[in-house]
Amino acid sequence: MSDFKAFDTHHVDNQPRVLEGFNAFDSDPMLQAAVAHYGAGWARPQLSAYGAVAGSELLEQGRLANENPPRLKAFDRFGHRIDEVEFHPAYHRCMTLAMEHGLHAFAWWHADRPAAHVARSAITYQHAQFEAGTGCPLTMTYAAIPALRHSPELAAVWEPRITSQHYDPRVLPAADKRGCTLGMGMTEKQGGSDVRSNTTTAVAQPDGSYTLVGHKWFLSAPMCDAWLVLAQAPAGITCFLLPKIRDDGRRNRIHIQRLKDKLGDRSNASSEVEFQNAVGWRVGDEGRGVRTILEMVALTRLDCMVASAGLMRQATVQAIHHCRQRSAFGRPLIAQPLMQNVLHDLVIENDGHLALAMRVAQAVDQGPNDAVQAAFARIATAIGKYWICRRAPSVVNEAQECLGGAGYVEESLLPRLYRQAPLNSIWEGSGNVQCLDVLRALSREPETRDALFAELMDARGMDPDLDRELAGLAHAFDAAATLETRSRHVVERVALALQAACLLRMNHPNATAFIRSRIARAHGLALGTLPAEWVSVQAIEASFAV
Ligand SMILES: Cc1cc2nc3c(=O)[nH]c(=O)nc-3n(C[C@H](O)[C@H](O)[C@H](O)COP(=O)(O)OP(=O)(O)OC[C@H]3O[C@@H](n4cnc5c(N)ncnc54)[C@H](O)[C@@H]3O)c2cc1C
Structure with missing residues (x-):
């Protein structure tokens, strides 16, 4: 005993307790x-x-799923091609939890209720905070429905399968499974943003199917039961559904070449595949593939916004938790004025992102019965995807620094959030592509311009700084010759104005601080540069109620 004490060099003190076992919804006002x-x-x-x-089981299973990434099993031990990916049980558990609660289908289960996409987005927002990789197949499964409906016969067969509450990872014909998931394949080696450069070919067969020959450079979630894929048919780019197992019970000829070794998203397998006369079924008309699959992409882009907001939320939560319990120079970090500035700025940033993401989800809900909302959803999706996803790496990094060295260590969750943070900006149309999409919508679909400005101008009179910005924005899209070159800045300004308008309409206590800092620009380039009079420790405390 006395020997042991002699080597008892330190007593662990001033370290926060582990943040676990909390309710991610109830603690998030x-x-x-x-x-x-x-x-x-x-x-x-x-x-x-x-x-x-x-805040409990997913948190732990997400950790395990990311520490034990999937492995490709291209062949069995006898040399037969099997094209399977082996996941850790924790990955399957994350999928099960999410599907039981409807991450992939809540909006379709409750399509008769108002704001079902808003409700589902709130599930995604929570999931992304703890396990982003499984979000990939789940979001694609959710988003596939509008595209699938372009072929009612296929939709009749596949909708019940992919809206099932059961996760079923078995490799069986889809008809024999309790639930299915669905992925997407657009990106090829020679062009991802420019999908019209796809070279995969599709040839019609007498039975109504097509055979596809070609490759996909990125095909995430290769263990899905089917994929929506673009290929060149005689009339041009066309969308096809490729099942993993064919109707006759044999494997479709979709061969996984390798899994990508990625920065983040490590629980999720992303692959390169080749189609060697793979069987596909046409979705929508020949030659209309881009238009068809964009209906899916619109919803995956919504999820990119929501999930990025979720990543930023969890990073901020971890920062607040740490600063509440860690002291330096004799005071808790949360009591130090400069740290208060950083934390409050993180909270304000989060508030703006979540408000805009949910507003877009609401427009998606209202779109089918309201052309103005449909047009707003169309353009605000590109605006929000650009800005919200763009901000995630800087915001997560700032939160990470609040934990000091601990934030750089895997156990703290922050490194995983940080590695994940750039992804939503890259996939489903990278930043520049989103800005160009905004310009395309404005020029080709004039109703989107009307809907956007109606939304913005509806906020006039609520705040003088916002009024000035709205007056300026009315002319931001002029000078067409330079608009493409300027488009990042214009889209950023519009996104900030939309976020401000959302917060004002919510009567949010941080709305004015958001506008003074982000719109009136009484703020530096870094976070933690709020004007002193707007820094409020009460606002920080109120944002995470545990
Ligand atoms: C982890 C991961 C998983 C993925 N999973 C899938 C999947 O399941 N299915 C799938 O189909 N794809 C998937 N992708 C691919 C992803 O969608 C593409 O990488 C992305 O759309 C960009 O395409 P690209 O890589 O070909 O880049 P490019 O198209 O070559 O673009 C490179 C850069 O140039 C910019 N750019 C392009 N055109 C212009 C222009 N006209 N003006 C200015 N800038 C421009 C882009 O914004 C981008 O920053 C995945 C990607 C990742 C990283």
């Missing part, structure tokens, strides 16, 4: 307010139920 404001208050019990899962 901004999420609750957004859900209520955008009309999904009816889903509170389900969202709170997922919040309990997310």
Whole structure:
């Protein structure tokens, strides 16, 4: 005993307790307010139920799923090609939890309720905070429905399968499974953004199917049961559904070449594949493939916004938790004025992102019955995807620094959030492509311009700084000759104005600080540069209620 004491060199002190076992919904007043404001208050019990899962079991299973990434099993031990990917049980558990709670289908289960996409987005927001990789197949499964409906016969067969509450990872014909997932293949080696450069070919067969020959440079979630894929048919780029197992029970000829060794998203397998006379079924008309698959992409882009906002939220939560319990120079970090500036700025940033993402989800909900909302969803998706996803790496990094050295260590969760942070900006159309998409919408679909400006101008009179910015924005799209070159800056300004308008309409306590800092620019380039009079420790404390 006395020997042991002699070597007892230190007593662990001034370290925060592990943040676990909390409810991600109940502890998030901004999420609750957004859900209520955008009309999904009816889903509170389900969202709170997922919040309990997310902040406990998903947190732990997500860690395990990322520490044990998937492995490709291209062949069996006898040399037969099997094209399987082996996942850690934790990955399957994350999928099970998410599908039981409807991350992939809540909006379709409750299509008769108002704001069902808002409610579902709140599930995605929570999931992304703890396990982003499984979000990939789940979001694609959710988003495939509008594209699939271009072929009612296929939709009739596949919709019940992909909206099932059951996760079933078995490699079986889809008809024999309790639930299916669906992925997407557009990107080829010679061009991802420019999908019209796709070279994969599709040849019609007498039975109505097509055979596809070619490759995909990125095909995430290669263990899905089917994929929506673009290929060149005689009339041009066309969308096809390729099942993993053919109707006759044999494997489709979709061969996984290798798995990508990625920066983040490590629990999820992303692959390169070749189609060697793979069987596909046409979705929508020949030659209309881009238009068809864009209906899927619109929803995956919504999820990119929501998930990036989720990453930023969890990073901020971890920072607040740490600063509440860690002291330096004799005071808790959260009591130090400069740290208060950083934390409050993180909270404000988060508030703006979540408010805009949920507003877009609301427009998606209202779109089918309201042409103005449909047009707003069309353009605001590109605006929001650009800005919200663009901000994730800087915001997560700033939160990471609040933890000091601990934030650079895997156990803290921050490194995983940080590695994940750039992804949503890259896939589903990278930043520049989103800005160009905004310009394309404005020029080719004039109703989107009307809807965007109606939304912005509706906020006039609520704040003088925002009024000045709105007056300037009315002319930001002029000078067409330079518009493409300027488009990042213009889109950023529009995104910030939309976020400000959302916060004002929510009567959010951080709305004015958001506008003074982000719109009136009383703010530096880094976070933590709020004007002193707007820094509030009460606002930080209120943002994470545990
Ligand atoms: C982890 C991961 C998983 C993925 N999973 C899938 C998947 O499941 N299915 C799938 O189909 N794809 C998938 N992708 C691919 C992804 O969608 C593409 O990488 C992305 O769309 C960009 O395409 P690209 O890589 O060909 O880049 P490029 O098209 O070559 O673009 C490179 C850069 O140039 C910019 N750029 C392009 N055109 C212009 C222009 N006109 N003006 C200015 N700038 C321009 C882009 O914004 C980008 O920054 C995945 C990617 C990653 C990283």
